[in-house]
């Protein structure tokens with residue numbers, strides 16, 4: 001049987017969800033991941049597969065069968081490779097898991113809108129909106145597993161969905177000085193978040209990688225778009241992110257050039 005192919009951007013959080021799930025199942029090789037460069041137009045064959053949409057990941061199951069949207073692909077992988085289930089088996093617990101996952105979209109948007117903002121006057125309101133989401137998650141965890149670490153007894157499907165976003169939000173710590181406020185109000189979600197990010201199945205990306213690659217988001221340019229005055233995207237594969245310096249944090253004052261970011265020879 002030919003393996004399904006997932007077209008993805010290596011640092012994409014939506015793709016990391018699926019990588020984590022496959023790792024939890026011990027099935028990393030069940031799917032072939034093919035890398036797409038987000039800084040250049042999508043190849044024609046890919047646009048044909050998707051019917052013209054550009055967002056990734058996209059799963060090609062062969063024979064004209066194509067799935068999009070990470071939550072849909074995640075569910076497909078869970079159901080198609082059901083010998084090693086990760087989702088809860090009890091219908092009520094599965095409902096609770098799904099209830100938590102309904103927040104993934106608004107949570108993601110809150111973090112991305114915050115990092116992309118360049119209007120200082122809006123910073124406090126954006127921070128408050130993100131904190132409302134953390135407070136909701138905290139209350140949800142307290143209600144369903146007050147003494148535990150994860151939503152249930154172990155890292156599961158809800159954790160696979162949220163962990164990539166916790167990791168992307170390193171860009172908020174770095175560029176916005178964001179931190180969960182000290183104190184009991186956020187302690188339950190703080191414990192969950194820390195355990196999620198430390199889990200062995202979720203180590204596909206690192207802090208410095210996120211901070212360097214997402215510099216352009218921090219100055220308002222998303223999805224591989226070029227910020228003003230720049231020739232090379234911070235998402236470029238070359239030079240490798242490990243060879244680049246940590247970007248400047250002063251995102252409200254200026255946009256760093258290609259050389260300062262280590263994207264071209266200085």
Ligand SMILES: N[C@@H](CCC(=O)N[C@@H](CS)C(=O)NCC(=O)O)C(=O)O
Pocket residue numbers: 009011012013014038054055056057068069070071223
């Ligand atoms: N809702 C989608 C979001 C996917 C998404 O935004 N992917 C980003 C990469 S992280 C992307 O492909 N952006 C480029 C584009 O939309 O053209 C999902 O869950 O799969």
